[in-house]
Amino acid sequence: MVEDFILETKGLTKEFAGFTAVRDVDLRVRRGSIHALIGPNGAGKTTCFNLLTKFLPPTRGAIAYNGRDITSMAPADVARLGLIRSFQISAVFPHLTGMENVRVALQRHRGDNFDFWRSKKVLDDLNGRAMALLEDVGLTEFADVTAVEMPYGRKRALEIATTLALDPEMMLLDEPMAGMGHEDIEKVVELIRRVSANRTVLMVEHNLNVVANLSDTITVLTRGQILAEGDYATVSANPEVQQAYLGASHG
Amino acid sequence: MTTTPIKPVSPAAPERSETPIIMGMIAVLAVLPLLGVYPYFVMQALCFALFACAFNLLIGYVGLLSFGHAMFLGTAGYASAHAAKVWGLAPELSILFGTLASGALGVLVGLIAIRRQGIYFSMTTLALAQMIYFFYLQAKFTHGEDGIQGVPRGLFLGVLDISKPLVLFYVVLAIFVAGFLLIYRTINSPFGEILKAIRENEPRAISLGYRTARYKLAAFALSAALAGLAGATKVIVSQNASLTDVRWEMSGEVVLMTLVGGLGTIFGPVVGAFIIIAMQQYLAEFGQWVLVIQGVIFVACVLAFRRGIVGEAAKVLRRNL
Ligand SMILES: Nc1ncnc2c1ncn2[C@@H]1O[C@H](COP(=O)(O)OP(=O)(O)OP(=O)(O)O)[C@@H](O)[C@H]1O
Numbered sequence: 001m002v003e004d005f006i007l008e009t010k011g012l013t014k015e016f017a018g019f020t021a022v023r024d025v026d027l028r029v030r031r032g033s034i035h036a037l038i039g040p041n042g043a044g045k046t047t048c049f050n051l052l053t054k055f056l057p058p059t060r061g062a063i064a065y066n067g068r069d070i071t072s073m074a075p076a077d078v079a080r081l082g083l084i085r086s087f088q089i090s091a092v093f094p095h096l097t098g099m100e101n102v103r104v105a106l107q108r109h110r111g112d113n114f115d116f117w118r119s120k121k122v123l124d125d126l127n128g129r130a131m132a133l134l135e136d137v138g139l140t141e142f143a144d145v146t147a148v149e150m151p152y153g154r155k156r157a158l159e160i161a162t163t164l165a166l167d168p169e170m171m172l173l174d175e176p177m178a179g180m181g182h183e184d185i186e187k188v189v190e191l192i193r194r195v196s197a198n199r200t201v202l203m204v205e206h207n208l209n210v211v212a213n214l215s216d217t218i219t220v221l222t223r224g225q226i227l228a229e230g231d232y233a234t235v236s237a238n239p240e241v242q243q244a245y246l247g248a249s250h251g
Numbered sequence: 252m253t254t255t256p257i258k259p260v261s262p263a264a265p266e267r268s269e270t271p272i273i274m275g276m277i278a279v280l281a282v283l284p285l286l287g288v289y290p291y292f293v294m295q296a297l298c299f300a301l302f303a304c305a306f307n308l309l310i311g312y313v314g315l316l317s318f319g320h321a322m323f324l325g326t327a328g329y330a331s332a333h334a335a336k337v338w339g340l341a342p343e344l345s346i347l348f349g350t351l352a353s354g355a356l357g358v359l360v361g362l363i364a365i366r367r368q369g370i371y372f373s374m375t376t377l378a379l380a381q382m383i384y385f386f387y388l389q390a391k392f393t394h395g396e397d398g399i400q401g402v403p404r405g406l407f408l409g410v411l412d413i414s415k416p417l418v419l420f421y422v423v424l425a426i427f428v429a430g431f432l433l434i435y436r437t438i439n440s441p442f443g444e445i446l447k448a449i450r451e452n453e454p455r456a457i458s459l460g461y462r463t464a465r466y467k468l469a470a471f472a473l474s475a476a477l478a479g480l481a482g483a484t485k486v487i488v489s490q491n492a493s494l495t496d497v498r499w500e501m502s503g504e505v506v507l508m509t510l511v512g513g514l515g516t517i518f519g520p521v522v523g524a525f526i527i528i529a530m531q532q533y534l535a536e537f538g539q540w541v542l543v544i545q546g547v548i549f550v551a552c553v554l555a556f557r558r559g560i561v562g563e564a565a566k567v568l569r570r571n572l
């Protein structure tokens with residue numbers, strides 16, 4: 001069987017002033033899968049995301065997306081290829097409303113937005129779609145609320161709606177459920193499952209129930225290196241993984 | 252998601268339009284000289300108001316603090332004064348030339364400064380503005396400390412005799428209104444929405460695929476050109492271009508005006524400019540004390556009035572101003 005990987009890294013390494021945060025990572029994400037990246041605090045998960053989306057330049061190694069080398073591409077251009085990330089610390093536009101947040105993403109489909117002489121009323125066409133996206137994440141009542149006024153869990157939901165607005169081929173979610181209550185977590189799990197139908201999801205998540213429940217493949221990272229990889233049963237049975245998790249944190 | 256029906260949306264709290272306030276502002280400005288306010292003072296204030304609005308476009312809507320905006324005010328001033336006096340261009344063409352000169356300088360400075368973040372951006376603009384200042388200090392055509400004096404006014408658009416104070420006044424008002432409306436439209440355009448997103452969270456805007464450097468550069472050049480429009484008009488009003496307009500103190504003054512009026516507000520820079528220019532006019536007898544008073548106002552704004560006058564009013568009225 002020929003395996004189809006949408007994202008592939010070779011020897012990906014990031015050093016910060018002599019400290020190696022990510023070491024020789026060969027990560028392969030299968031197209032259409034939900035892939036979880038887990039590991040104790042400080043394992044290098046967020047750094048990996050920053051490398052994959054080119055927010056940080058790798059010290060060594062190569063990244064290929066859809067068979068194309070993106071190692072020296074600019075972050076906005078990586079996003080334009082359909083690889084959209086979220087951030088660990090919620091990334092919304094604080095003083096824009098829920099609707100405006102999502103609309104900023106929808107504006108991308110207009111191509112360049114340098115038309116400073118045109119009224120923003122031309123964007124009203126996007127409102128219906130923006131509302132539908134907000135509804136999808138349970139934010140209907142928050143359409144006119146500025147993001148800064150939303151509870152933390154809602155901000156995370158808004159961030160997912162904004163990411164989905166670009167209809168990305170692949171989404172990188174950095175702890176999308178952190179800080180959410182039990183009910184919201186279930187909603188977001190459902191949402192991720194639903195939207196992953198025609199796209200690839202790579203997510204960092206500490207909640208192992210969620211990981212077990214959602215992911216097709218799990219990669220365990222410790223001290224910047226891949227420790228184990230496989231489905232939940234395989235990975236959780238690995239004694240080294242159990243050791244790493246018990247040794248580093250209780251979560 | 253594909254099954255979700257698309258519903259028409261009516262915002263819960265309809266955005267209140269600023270149009271009536273803009274109309275009111277223009278009406279008040281238009282009658283000021285008829286009420287006995289010295290037209291020359293209003294024209295000066297209008298030029299500074301446009302300058303402050305151009306500066307505010309960057310700090311208020313993109314989050315870029317330029318510490319060197321005087322270079323655009325002054326460059327356009329020298330360019331239009333030279334064009335009018337040496338080349339004998341008509342006033343509207345001299346103003347256009349000055350505006351374009353500052354816009355072009357804005358592209359160059361922007362290309363260098365935009366790559367730096369935060370305070371490094373501000374320091375870069377300051378350093379470049381100082382270089383421009385020394386260039387004008389040395390260059391022959393600026394006549395150093397003397398400046399370019401006796402800039403002719405002539406006929407605006409071939410028909411309006413702007414040597415008459417009231418005609419000049421309404422021409423200057425028209426230029427101010429055109430610049431103000433262009434800025435107002437810019438911040439309420441699709442482009443403006445992206446600028447606000449960059450101001451709010453640049454990494455997020457990048458992650459959504461926006462090449463933010465290009466947007467920042469475009470905004471910077473636009474702001475520089477509009478600051479140039481203000482500087483060129485100012486020269487036609489005062490009939491002289493001098494080093495005062497390129498000094499770093501001028502860059503500081505526009506920060507002060509914007510801060511006093513309300514950063515990131517539509518009307519704040521106008522209010523701030525009028526207050527500061529009025530203070531300089533009416534407190535002139537106190538000599539050096541004007542600087543001290545300005546300093547105190549600056550500190551008061553930073554400590555107590557963070558939003559500036561218009562910003563505080565907007566908060567009380569719960570609307571955009
Ligand atoms: N810009 C940086 N400069 C220096 N060190 C960094 C930088 N970014 C991350 N690190 C270090 O790299 C290591 C990995 O950090 P990273 O944020 O990738 O971990 P993580 O797996 O995402 O952890 P968490 O679960 O807490 O989010 C940490 O030791 C961190 O201190």
Ligand SMILES: [Mg+2]
Nearest residue numbers: 045046047088
């Ligand atoms: Mg992290």
